[in-house]
Amino acid sequence: MIGCVCLKCRTQSDHVTREELPDLNCEYCGELLQVSQGEEKYRNYYYVCPNPKCSRRWKLADLLPRWDELFPYSGLAADQDIIR
Numbered sequence: 001m002i003g004c005v006c007l008k009c010r011t012q013s014d015h016v017t018r019e020e021l022p023d024l025n026c027e028y029c030g031e032l033l034q035v036s037q038g039e040e041k042y043r044n045y046y047y048v049c050p051n052p053k054c055s056r057r058w059k060l061a062d063l064l065p066r067w068d069e070l071f072p073y074s075g076l077a078a079d080q081d082i083i084r
Helices: none
Strands: 004-005 013-015 036-037 045-048 057-059
Touching: none
Parallel strands: none
Antiparallel strands: 004 013, 036 045, 045 057
16 A cells, blocks of 8 residues: 655645656666566565566665655544554
């Protein structure tokens, strides 16, 4: 899950969809990266280089700061974080 929050009011939060992720180019070969979701249980987002000679991939969660490091509590949670 990737969340976003309004930087002006810091209270409106929502989930970021795959379509809202920015287009990025591979820093090694320059190809336009593709966004995919992993096969693991929680299906993390990855940027993947489609160039077969490069084939690098970056897990987006490893590149972004933890939600609570930058923003106050907002109630936004991933489905797996909700205690039922």
